[in-house]
Amino acid sequence: MKIMKIRSRTLVVALALTLVGALPAAAQQAVKVYRIGWLWYGKSGPSAQFDAFRQGLRALNYAEGQNLVIEFRAAEGRIDRLGDLALELVQAKVDVIAVGGTPGSLAAKRATSTIPVVFYGVADSIGAGLIQSLARPGGNITGLTSISGELGGKRLEVLKKVVPKATRVGVLFDPDDRANVLVLKELQNAAPIMGLTLIPFEVRNPGDFENAFKAMTRDRVHAMFGAAGALTQTHSGVLVDLASKARVPALYGSPDFVQAGGLVSYGVDFVDQSRRAATYVDKILKGARPADLPVEQPFKFELVINLKPVKALGLTIPRELMLQADQVIE
Numbered sequence: 001m002k003i004m005k006i007r008s009r010t011l012v013v014a015l016a017l018t019l020v021g022a023l024p025a026a027a028q029q030a031v032k033v034y035r036i037g038w039l040w041y042g043k044s045g046p047s048a049q050f051d052a053f054r055q056g057l058r059a060l061n062y063a064e065g066q067n068l069v070i071e072f073r074a075a076e077g078r079i080d081r082l083g084d085l086a087l088e089l090v091q092a093k094v095d096v097i098a099v100g101g102t103p104g105s106l107a108a109k110r111a112t113s114t115i116p117v118v119f120y121g122v123a124d125s126i127g128a129g130l131i132q133s134l135a136r137p138g139g140n141i142t143g144l145t146s147i148s149g150e151l152g153g154k155r156l157e158v159l160k161k162v163v164p165k166a167t168r169v170g171v172l173f174d175p176d177d178r179a180n181v182l183v184l185k186e187l188q189n190a191a192p193i194m195g196l197t198l199i200p201f202e203v204r205n206p207g208d209f210e211n212a213f214k215a216m217t218r219d220r221v222h223a224m225f226g227a228a229g230a231l232t233q234t235h236s237g238v239l240v241d242l243a244s245k246a247r248v249p250a251l252y253g254s255p256d257f258v259q260a261g262g263l264v265s266y267g268v269d270f271v272d273q274s275r276r277a278a279t280y281v282d283k284i285l286k287g288a289r290p291a292d293l294p295v296e297q298p299f300k301f302e303l304v305i306n307l308k309p310v311k312a313l314g315l316t317i318p319r320e321l322m323l324q325a326d327q328v329i330e
Helices: 002-029 047-058 079-091 104-112 151-160 180-188 207-218 232-233 236-246 255-259 270-285 306-312 319-323
Strands: 034-040 068-074 096-098 116-124 141-146 168-174 196-204 223-226 250-252 265-267 300-306 327-329
Touching: 002 270, 034 047, 034 079, 047 068, 047 270, 079 096, 079 104, 079 168, 079 232, 096 104, 104 141, 104 180, 116 270, 116 327, 141 270, 151 180, 151 223, 151 250, 151 265, 151 300, 151 319, 168 180, 168 327, 180 196, 196 207, 207 236, 223 232, 223 236, 236 250, 236 255, 236 306, 255 270, 255 300, 255 327, 265 270, 270 327, 300 306, 300 319, 306 327
Parallel strands: 034 068, 034 096, 096 116, 116 141, 168 196, 168 223, 223 250, 250 265, 300 327
Antiparallel strands: 265 300
């Protein structure tokens, strides 16, 4: 009997030691799950920018369903919805909010002063009141800008090479989108130097699109610049079709329009910026403060040309411009 008791005690002690030894391993298996809010001005369906953001996170060892949850909110092209959607993300207690464009970034800033916000595709982050300076943003927000002071002139240079005889250029823009207003200002500053007359055409909702193109025909514009923004990019296909029907050669501010069948675009690569936004999110999740992360200025602009509308409009793209193109769509 004594031998049996000794053996039983030995078994209990061994089992206890085994359990104690297993505790650190179990503790190591507990994984921190981060919640990222994605505030999107566009539609709730597939998005190249959202996919790029997710790819950027995966490259940094974040995996949805394991250590990452993404709360997706889409405004369907309605700027007025961004404020409520930003508040939803705050109420969901996300760790970071990622957002593209000026209207969404402003909505996120108004919604929270504590949850870190990472923006991309913002034209004038200082002028919009998002940050204090590029080097030291201050507050809870940082990210990547999408415009430089020389961009307006470069865009008009490209447009003149595509349509050499153009002197009257229409500018399609949303006056409620601060980034669009800044883009218009940049173009207006550069136009006189190039002998161009700019004619602004305002669009505040999709119902304004057709009338804007009718006005362009009436005002005899030779070419058009289409500003990229929450409203215009969400309805890029509609705008491209209207430009085609009006036979107005158009330069756009984002490749989205050219992918939808537009003529040419020159601007920052928003898909690349959304991917790079993931690196800011990663730094913040690892303890960095948004106030101390310098805002990144664009260092590369992308020229995309679509040869189908080139042929339809009877245009000839100079060889030097073709060689400069980052992408040519056959």
